Amino acid sequence: MSQDALAQLRALHWLPASSPLLTAPLLDWLMEEDSMTRRFEQHCQQVTVQLVREAFIDAGELQEEGDLLPADQRFWLREILLCGDGVPWLAGRTLVPESTLNGPEQMLQQLGTRPLGRYLFADSTLTRDFIDPGQVGALWGRRSRLRLSGKPLLLTELFLPASPLYRALD
Ligand SMILES: C=C(O[C@@H]1C=C(C(=O)O)C=C[C@H]1O)C(=O)O
Numbered sequence: 001m002s003q004d005a006l007a008q009l010r011a012l013h014w015l016p017a018s019s020p021l022l023t024a025p026l027l028d029w030l031m032e033e034d035s036m037t038r039r040f041e042q043h044c045q046q047v048t049v050q051l052v053r054e055a056f057i058d059a060g061e062l063q064e065e066g067d068l069l070p071a072d073q074r075f076w077l078r079e080i081l082l083c084g085d086g087v088p089w090l091a092g093r094t095l096v097p098e099s100t101l102n103g104p105e106q107m108l109q110q111l112g113t114r115p116l117g118r119y120l121f122a123d124s125t126l127t128r129d130f131i132d133p134g135q136v137g138a139l140w141g142r143r144s145r146l147r148l149s150g151k152p153l154l155l156t157e158l159f160l161p162a163s164p165l166y167r168a169l170d
Pocket residue numbers: 034035036037038049078079080082090092093094114115116117118120155157
């Protein structure tokens with residue numbers, strides 16, 4: 001399940017904000033500026049993280065993502081499934097340039113099964129450069145570049161079929 005979900009995440013293609021496919025109920029989810037973890041908590045008893053992969057990867061392993069981040073030799077990669085009451089609702093892939101991982105941001109390497117959002121949205125220096133809506137097959141996703149103390153990281157999220165986003169589209 002997790003490898004399929006992460007493969008689908010990497011197959012997301014990006015839509016212009018003007019796309020007629022992006023209805024208001026869908027944009028309400030895709031353009032969420034606050035924590036998706038916190039939003040999911042409004043739809044279940046407990047949000048948990050299934051950790052799929054955490055490791056440094058070389059710049060050569062990046063595809064298009066490398067164009068959205070500063071050049072660096074290595075990037076910290078975190079891939080997870082974010083679950084609502086144990087059911088996978090979202091696949092998440094976070095890329096952090098090694099140059100971002102200094103000072104307090106070193107904590108990004110120690111998250112384990114704590115949701116990234118709990119760390120990001122507790123940091124008063126958090127900013128978001130953009131959110132790109134995306135689609136793969138019948139699934140929706142998004143890509144954001146976030147900054148902590150001005151230092152970037154790239155977050156890609158794929159909403160899985162059981163996630164409350166799709167119930168909002170009925
Ligand atoms: C960025 C957030 O964290 C969520 C948790 C993630 C993780 O633990 O890696 C990744 C994607 C997000 O959906 C958030 O809550 O908005």
